[in-house]
Amino acid sequence: MAGRYDVIVLGAGAAGMMCAIRAGQRGRSVLVLDHAAAPGEKIRISGGGRCNFTNIHAGPKNFLSANPHFAKSALARFTPQDFIAMVERHGIAWHEKTLGQLFCDDSAKDIIRMLMDEMRAAGAQLRLRTEIGDIEQSAGGYRVSTSEGAFEASSLVVATGGKSIPKMGATGFAYRIAEQFGLPLVETRPGLVPLTLDPQLLQRLAPLSGIAAPAEIRHGKTSFREALLFTHRGLSGPAILQISSYWREGEDITVVIEPDIDILALLKKAKHANGRQSAQTALAEILPKRLAQHVVESEGISGNMADLSDKRLQQLAAAIQAWSVKPSGSEGYRTAEVTLGGIDTACLDSRTMQARAIPGLFFIGECVDVTGWLGGYNFQWAWASGHVAGEAA
Ligand code: FDA
Numbered sequence: 001m002a003g004r005y006d007v008i009v010l011g012a013g014a015a016g017m018m019c020a021i022r023a024g025q026r027g028r029s030v031l032v033l034d035h036a037a038a039p040g041e042k043i044r045i046s047g048g049g050r051c052n053f054t055n056i057h058a059g060p061k062n063f064l065s066a067n068p069h070f071a072k073s074a075l076a077r078f079t080p081q082d083f084i085a086m087v088e089r090h091g092i093a094w095h096e097k098t099l100g101q102l103f104c105d106d107s108a109k110d111i112i113r114m115l116m117d118e119m120r121a122a123g124a125q126l127r128l129r130t131e132i133g134d135i136e137q138s139a140g141g142y143r144v145s146t147s148e149g150a151f152e153a154s155s156l157v158v159a160t161g162g163k164s165i166p167k168m169g170a171t172g173f174a175y176r177i178a179e180q181f182g183l184p185l186v187e188t189r190p191g192l193v194p195l196t197l198d199p200q201l202l203q204r205l206a207p208l209s210g211i212a213a214p215a216e217i218r219h220g221k222t223s224f225r226e227a228l229l230f231t232h233r234g235l236s237g238p239a240i241l242q243i244s245s246y247w248r249e250g251e252d253i254t255v256v257i258e259p260d261i262d263i264l265a266l267l268k269k270a271k272h273a274n275g276r277q278s279a280q281t282a283l284a285e286i287l288p289k290r291l292a293q294h295v296v297e298s299e300g301i302s303g304n305m306a307d308l309s310d311k312r313l314q315q316l317a318a319a320i321q322a323w324s325v326k327p328s329g330s331e332g333y334r335t336a337e338v339t340l341g342g343i344d345t346a347c348l349d350s351r352t353m354q355a356r357a358i359p360g361l362f363f364i365g366e367c368v369d370v371t372g373w374l375g376g377y378n379f380q381w382a383w384a385s386g387h388v389a390g391e392a393a
Helices: 016-025 042-047 072-077 080-089 110-123 175-181 201-208 238-244 263-273 279-283 289-298 311-321 377-392
Strands: 003-010 031-032 052-055 092-094 101-104 125-127 132-138 143-144 151-159 186-189 212-219 222-230 234-236 253-257 321-324 336-342 361-363
Touching: 003 016, 003 143, 003 175, 003 238, 016 031, 016 110, 016 151, 031 151, 042 052, 042 110, 052 080, 052 201, 052 377, 072 253, 080 110, 080 311, 132 175, 151 175, 175 186, 175 263, 175 336, 201 321, 212 234, 212 238, 253 311, 263 279, 263 311, 279 289, 279 311, 289 311
Parallel strands: 003 031, 003 151, 031 125, 151 361
Antiparallel strands: 052 101, 092 101, 132 143, 143 151, 186 336, 212 222, 212 253, 222 234, 253 321
């Protein structure tokens, strides 16, 4: 036996490190195991290298889960303000970018350094490059076999994340542990992911690749207003990533470009003010030139505004502000920021993240069926679920 601890945490990501900090502060002996060469790799690349570490508006409404109430307890017990307080104690400069999203002024590495310093101060040990093998229940709690020997602890916290970005070491390992212990899973799928289009539509939209515009994307009763980006694979940008978590294969989404502008009213006004200008010229006042040209051409419109009936103007406006499109799929886990679904919250205690039927076994972070919107919410869930598990493990 290589060592005995009070708590073993599997995964040195956002949730695992936060849990180790809190458990260590309580005087528990803690070992964190990770197969990666460095801790917090997703933190490092997050937010374009500046880590959108929380969102000051984070609340249960910003999360998807089969049980929308589950996240309430943890989110209330470790709030964005609690994380901001830690960031400030470590002298890390930050700013609000937009919509309550907080970023480091300098580098996401500052957040990793902070978590490592806190872990060290709390006496938690970290072992990297450690392959995890069998996990068994033992007289002392849990026995974890690894490439570095076996470790035992009375509490085992699973914080190995989801399936997103396999190239960065995501394995879906947590789901296998859940299955081993007979815990139910909610079907997993990629979230916060660009959507793809079928080859024919993609070919028609090819000239738009690289264009961004403010948009509202609607799916059923859900809608998001942020930027839309046309790419060489389909549709991306924050508004699309947000709606992707709600969208299912075979369903349509509605795209409203420039949602703050009444384009039909504007076209009518332009027609009366200057009937000799083309629709393309009038639209280019509001839309990127290439987009204006594309819409006008694909609606088969030519000639002067004066020649266009109100019905034609309506069709043109609808092509821009009521574009119904059926994505062919998503870019999948290769580029998805998160994994939807995961360990069914019905089997976890929301105050502690402990499996109700299996004392000492905890699941936290992305592997649990709680997924946040884009904008710092997923880290807030990682911090909050990690913290409450650290209080109990
Ligand atoms: P996380 O994935 O962070 O950590 C899991 C750890 O477990 C890793 O260290 C991994 O190496 C380890 N592990 C996995 N399998 C293992 C195994 N079999 N054996 C041993 N160790 C194993 N969110 C946000 O709020 N703001 C943002 O700015 C961003 N930006 C962002 C950018 C990109 C490109 C991605 C992919 C994701 C984001 N996110 C984000 C989402 C955020 O990164 C994510 O929700 C959290 O990292 C989840 O934290 P966890 O600790 O649960 O998993």
